Amino acid sequence: MNVYIIIPYHNEENFIEATVKSIIKQNFKVKKLLFVNDNSNDNSCNILKKYIDNHDWINKIDFISTNQHLPGEKVIKAFNFGLNNLDSNYDVICKFDADIILPKNYIEKIINVYKKDSSAGMVSGLLHIKKEGKWVYEKIAAKTHVRGPIKSYRKKCFEKIGGLKKSIGWDTVDVLLSKYNNFNVITIKDLIVKHQKKTGSNYNNSAKYLQGNALYKMRFGFILSLLSAIKRSYNLKDFNYIKNIIIGYIKSNFSNDKKIVTKKEGKYIRRKIWSDIYYKLVKW
16 A cells, blocks of 8 residues: 655654654655645754655655644645645555654554555554653543544545545544544554644644634534533643633634534534443443
């Protein structure tokens, strides 16, 4: 299987070398690795140069956006710019971040899942962060969720969901739409990826309302958005998160922001999440 990886980055000089090294060392050889420089003004590009010069399957292109570091539209615009500069001869497309360290069997393991399960649409390991000298699971999402920094998609699934949405919430709605289109979303629990910096550590203050905006755009509805806010706040041990999500949701509602899923897809999403909640309560 041909594996293409696209890594958008903005000022990742402290982390990007460990990322590229971990990809070069993979047991399963990647066909193409494309770094998309999104307006960096640090030493990231210079660090990459020696690896690009020595490996013909690694390249870099420049994409000019803004210096504002926010989740959502910015990173997907950079990713899509990279995608448009590649051919379509891939079987698996990956969107990775520039601050991860993959175990050397990472690509091999996810490819084995794709080969064994023809309905597998998305596959990943689990992100861990360093805490008190130990690598521990980054508890901001369920262990069944394929996280934004380590996305991989079977080509058929990627095309069926319409690629990645240029919006906050892209890294949740892709999972839900994959399931909507009858693809399996699989995480390999013992496949540990080191996340060199905590999620959101570089986001500016204006990002705090964006999760509420995302839930609105995905047609969660107010009650499910509130439950999501409570769960996320508990995991993060930050109960301001509830207030920020609700404010973000209400602001989006008043602004009548454009949804990123159809009414039919939204109905499926709400039904699926309520079903998951019911299952967890029964199991508990």
